[in-house]
Amino acid sequence: MSADAVATxxxxxxxxxWWALLRSTGPAGIASAIVIVVATFMAVFGSAxxxxxxxxxxxxxxxxxxxxxxxLGFDAQGRDVMSRLLVGARSSMLGPLAVVxxxxxxxxxxxxxxxxxxxxxxxxxxSGMDVLFAFPGILLAILAATVFGAGLPAAALxxxxxxxxYVARVLRGAALRERSQVYVDALSVQGASSFSICMKHLIPxxxxxxxAQATILFGYAMVxxxxxxFLGLGVQPPNPDWxxxxxxxxxxxxxxxxxxxxxxxxxxVVVVVAFNVLGExxxxxxxxxxx
Amino acid sequence: xxxxxxxxSSFIIFSAMYLAPGNPIAVLSGGRSLPPESIxxxxxxxxLNEPFFTQxxxxxxxxxxxxxxxxxxxxxxxxxxxxxxxxxxxxxxxxASIIILVIGIAIGLIAGLKPGLLDTSSLVATSVxxxxxxxxxxxxxxxxxxxKLGWFPTxxxxxxxxxxxxxxxxxxxxxxxSSLAIVARVTRSSVRDELGREHVQTAVSRGIxxxxxxxxxxxxxxxIPITTIAGITIASLIALxxxxxxxxxxxxLGAYLVSASNSKDFAVxxxxxxxxxxxxxxxxxxxxxxxxxxxxxxxxxxRAT
Amino acid sequence: MSTVTSEVWAAPGSxxxxxxxxxxxxxxxxxxxxxxxxxxxxxxxxxAGEALGLVGESGSGKSMTARAIDRLLPPGAQVxxxxxxxxxxxxxxxxxxxxxxxxxxxxxxxxxxxxxxxxRRIGDFMTEALRTTGNVPKHEAEGRAVxxxxxxxxxxxxxxxHQYPHELSGGLLQRVMIATALLTEPRxxxxxxxxTALDVTTQAEVMAILDDLRREFxxxxxxxxxxxxxxxxxxxxxAVMYAGQIVEVRRSTLLHDDPLHPYTAALAxxxxxxxxxxxxLTAIKGRPLSAFEAPLDACAFAARCxxxxxxxxxxxxxxxxxxxxxxxxxxxxxxxGDLGVxxxx
Numbered sequence: 001m002s003a004d005a006v007a008t009x010x011x012x013x014x015x016x017x018w019w020a021l022l023r024s025t026g027p028a029g030i031a032s033a034i035v036i037v038v039a040t041f042m043a044v045f046g047s048a049x050x051x052x053x054x055x056x057x058x059x060x061x062x063x064x065x066x067x068x069x070x071x072l073g074f075d076a077q078g079r080d081v082m083s084r085l086l087v088g089a090r091s092s093m094l095g096p097l098a099v100v101x102x103x104x105x106x107x108x109x110x111x112x113x114x115x116x117x118x119x120x121x122x123x124x125x126x127s128g129m130d131v132l133f134a135f136p137g138i139l140l141a142i143l144a145a146t147v148f149g150a151g152l153p154a155a156a157l158x159x160x161x162x163x164x165x166y167v168a169r170v171l172r173g174a175a176l177r178e179r180s181q182v183y184v185d186a187l188s189v190q191g192a193s194s195f196s197i198c199m200k201h202l203i204p205x206x207x208x209x210x211x212a213q214a215t216i217l218f219g220y221a222m223v224x225x226x227x228x229x230f231l232g233l234g235v236q237p238p239n240p241d242w243x244x245x246x247x248x249x250x251x252x253x254x255x256x257x258x259x260x261x262x263x264x265x266x267x268x269v270v271v272v273v274a275f276n277v278l279g280e281x282x283x284x285x286x287x288x289x290x291x
Numbered sequence: 292x293x294x295x296x297x298x299x300s301s302f303i304i305f306s307a308m309y310l311a312p313g314n315p316i317a318v319l320s321g322g323r324s325l326p327p328e329s330i331x332x333x334x335x336x337x338x339l340n341e342p343f344f345t346q347x348x349x350x351x352x353x354x355x356x357x358x359x360x361x362x363x364x365x366x367x368x369x370x371x372x373x374x375x376x377x378x379x380x381x382x383x384x385x386x387a388s389i390i391i392l393v394i395g396i397a398i399g400l401i402a403g404l405k406p407g408l409l410d411t412s413s414l415v416a417t418s419v420x421x422x423x424x425x426x427x428x429x430x431x432x433x434x435x436x437x438x439k440l441g442w443f444p445t446x447x448x449x450x451x452x453x454x455x456x457x458x459x460x461x462x463x464x465x466x467x468x469s470s471l472a473i474v475a476r477v478t479r480s481s482v483r484d485e486l487g488r489e490h491v492q493t494a495v496s497r498g499i500x501x502x503x504x505x506x507x508x509x510x511x512x513x514x515i516p517i518t519t520i521a522g523i524t525i526a527s528l529i530a531l532x533x534x535x536x537x538x539x540x541x542x543x544l545g546a547y548l549v550s551a552s553n554s555k556d557f558a559v560x561x562x563x564x565x566x567x568x569x570x571x572x573x574x575x576x577x578x579x580x581x582x583x584x585x586x587x588x589x590x591x592x593x594r595a596t
Numbered sequence: 597m598s599t600v601t602s603e604v605w606a607a608p609g610s611x612x613x614x615x616x617x618x619x620x621x622x623x624x625x626x627x628x629x630x631x632x633x634x635x636x637x638x639x640x641x642x643x644a645g646e647a648l649g650l651v652g653e654s655g656s657g658k659s660m661t662a663r664a665i666d667r668l669l670p671p672g673a674q675v676x677x678x679x680x681x682x683x684x685x686x687x688x689x690x691x692x693x694x695x696x697x698x699x700x701x702x703x704x705x706x707x708x709x710x711x712x713x714x715x716r717r718i719g720d721f722m723t724e725a726l727r728t729t730g731n732v733p734k735h736e737a738e739g740r741a742v743x744x745x746x747x748x749x750x751x752x753x754x755x756x757x758h759q760y761p762h763e764l765s766g767g768l769l770q771r772v773m774i775a776t777a778l779l780t781e782p783r784x785x786x787x788x789x790x791x792t793a794l795d796v797t798t799q800a801e802v803m804a805i806l807d808d809l810r811r812e813f814x815x816x817x818x819x820x821x822x823x824x825x826x827x828x829x830x831x832x833x834x835a836v837m838y839a840g841q842i843v844e845v846r847r848s849t850l851l852h853d854d855p856l857h858p859y860t861a862a863l864a865x866x867x868x869x870x871x872x873x874x875x876x877l878t879a880i881k882g883r884p885l886s887a888f889e890a891p892l893d894a895c896a897f898a899a900r901c902x903x904x905x906x907x908x909x910x911x912x913x914x915x916x917x918x919x920x921x922x923x924x925x926x927x928x929x930x931x932x933g934d935l936g937v938x939x940x941x
Contacts, residue, residue: 138530138533142564143560146551226426230534233553253438262431265430266427269424496702586714
């Protein structure tokens with residue numbers, strides 16, 4: 001048998017299509033995916049869908065209840081809540097996206113290179129990761145805000161840095177397992193370069209885990225970023241970010257007008273639950289597939 | 292290992308000041324203009340004319356003695372400003388930790404030991420509550436228990452022990468709610484795992500009664516992963532407390548950290564950050580020790596992933 | 597469905613009383629939503645003081661039989677037939693009777709490291725049952741434990757009691773497991789592949805200990821293994837299982853040279869022999885069937901049997917007596933004598 005045939009025979013089967021994968025996550029997974037699609041839709045088309053300008057408000061309408069075309073009423077500054085939610089979806093979704101994109105890429109690079117090279121490099125990187133492991137992202141974000149000034153980019157970057165050690169550690173284990181599979185040696189023997197093996201085989205085989213991890217992290221990033229915006233250190237008012245909206249309208253809760261704050265809070269919770277549930281299902285599938 | 296974390300963190304905290312755009316004086320003064328004498332005092336005080344590492348070393352040494360410098364905004368010793376607020380934060384974190392441990396582990400235990408309706412509903416409940424950020428929980432709790440029902444006050448810390456507990460109840464729950472879900476989840480799956488283990492079968496075959504079995508073999512063994520997750524969650528509370536403190540207008544370290552950040556009061560930010568990181572490291576240390584105590588296969592200093 | 601009554605079992609003349617009688621035992625487990633049979637009409641008896649070997653490949657149901665006897669079946673298991681211990685129905689035991697039963701029957705498991713709680717000390721493991729259900733004070737329980745450790749060849753028992761499982765080797769742990777099994781002064785020992793997880797040298801040691809202790813304490817032993825020769829070495833009689841059914845029961849010494857069932861013959865032939873010249877290893881073609889895959893109205897082994905005829909696929913053979921053994925083969929009488937392993941030149 002040629003080495004080629006061995007490699008093909010030994011390499012784990014390619015994943016089936018996206019649709020089959022989604023269906024396998026069950027009704028909960030599908031429902032979550034729908035929620036995520038809706039949220040993405042809002043993020044992309046929010047400004048077009050909003051009936052009123054989310055930045056313009058009339059104080060006379062402050063906290064007025066729902067009526068007419070304003071389904072959710074007005075916020076503290078007399079702005080239409082629905083419009084603000086729709087437009088705010090963009091920053092609320094983009095932030096976590098940036099965080100996840102960065103920490104997953106950097107984490108994967110660290111994980112795969114560590115698993116591949118082993119030895120001193122691995123030891124150094126792993127210790128480094130261990131030291132920073134579980135360091136609270138919010139603290140880092142506060143520091144970043146102090147240094148660079150408040151704003152979404154600094155906060156997102158800080159969170160990405162805080163999450164990277166966790167990602168690197170989780171993926172390193174998976175990368176090690178892939179590395180020890182027979183097909184890797186078979187390909188090496190054939191003369192394939194380490195880089196091409198990693199890019200064409202190792203990482204794609206880790207893809208289910210990577211996707212699952214990214215989904216779960218998106219949820220965490222969203223919660224953390226919303227909290228940072230709530231503190232006033234992330235997205236700045238008057239931008240209609242969901243976290244900002246909660247902080248702006250908090251006074252309304254005690255005064256008897258909870259709707260604006262609750263609506264924003266609810267948006268956050270629903271989307272995060274969707275990401276968590278989908279992510280967990282995807283994770284279970286990625287583990288099951290491995291066996 | 293943890294000492295390394297502490298050192299590196301303190302280094303990051305300190306050098307952050309140098310990353311800020313503008314010269315250190317401008318950063319220290321927060322952009323306000325100062326008379327030349329003040330500038331000279333600052334330069335001396337913060338050893339700004341000395342090499343970087345000397346400055347770091349001096350700062351660290353002072354910090355170890357409890358001297359964090361002077362707050363620009365308040366013109367007071369940072370350390371006294373910290374001490375005034377640290378008890379609020381500590382009480383809040385402690386209260387929330389108790390809630391997480393007691394309720395979280397209880398839910399996880401029941402769900403793990405008794406499959407069926409209780410279990411499924413706990414899964415749903417924990418899925419949802421894990422996703423609730425503490426500030427959202429805060430406003431919901433305020434809405435229901437403070438405004439509508441009037442059982443708890445909305446803001447402030449209260450006087451005396453009973454008063455403090457009363458005031459801190461809503462904040463503690465807001466802080467605990469998402470961490471509670473995670474602990475409950477892990478407890479449930481650990482208990483489930485242990486129930487299925489072979490050594491439990493051995494005990495059953497020898498006629499060990501169920502209550503003893505659960506206590507001595509299932510719980511005792513499940514305690515290991517539970518302690519790890521409980522430790523991680525409680526450690527993270529230290530930073531998350533800031534959010535809750537803001538939401539409830541509590542005068543704690545976290546809230547102060549945020550306002551100091553806004554006013555660019557650097558010495559305060561550094562001081563509080565260092566205190567928080569130290570607390571974080573201490574909690575992790577305790578977890579490591581507990582882990583070594585609970586699992587005789589593990590020697591101190593290594594924590595299995 | 598045939599059942600074997602005790603008349604078939606009773607050897608000519610009266611023998612020692614039977615300690616354990618299993619009749620028509622059928623066990624079904626819920627697997628992925630459906631009920632699957634893991635044991636089909638299993639029947640055998642063990643006399644007091646006897647050692648019975650139970651041999652089979654993976655999936656034959658031998659471990660499940662032991663679990664059924666000790667009532668360790670997973671939840672949702674459906675049990676038909678009867679298991680009688682000293683004439684009393686095991687499945688009906690409850691309360692104090694059940695506790696006594698658990699004391700009377702001790703199990704030695706396959707992988708000692710997985711079966712002993714890693715976070716508790718050896719002493720705790722050994723004395724737990726005595727202290728909780730037996731109300732024996734700790735001091736006395738430990739004394740007994742040390743004495744038993746001595747009998748299994750562990751001299752410094754006192755020290756061992758304070759050690760943790762991860763500090764002991766697999767062989768030592770299995771001895772501890774055996775000693776622990778004996779602590780409750782059982783009447784019946786169920787040894788479920790006690791040496792499979794050990795290396796060959798340790799295997800021999802542990803088997804020797806098991807054998808000695810059995811004779812010394814007059815214990816009844818059900819010895820489960822996949823190794824036909826091992827069973828023959830230790831047990832008076834051996835039962836062979838295939839696809840959840842008993843297919844042969846025979847005196848161990850006769851099993852190898854004069855088997856009654858083609859499967860037994862195939863098992864015996866498949867084992868490489870040290871003093872034979874190198875012939876091809878005779879493997880049994882096909883793969884072993886699990887109990888739920890076995891047909892209800894035909895011989896389960898027919899598909900792989902070199903002696904199969906048409907009627908083997910049409911009729912479920914009953915367990916019939918030949919000589920002083922039992923076999924589940926329609927052609928048993930005809931094949932008598934032809935199934936023995938040929939002597940190699």
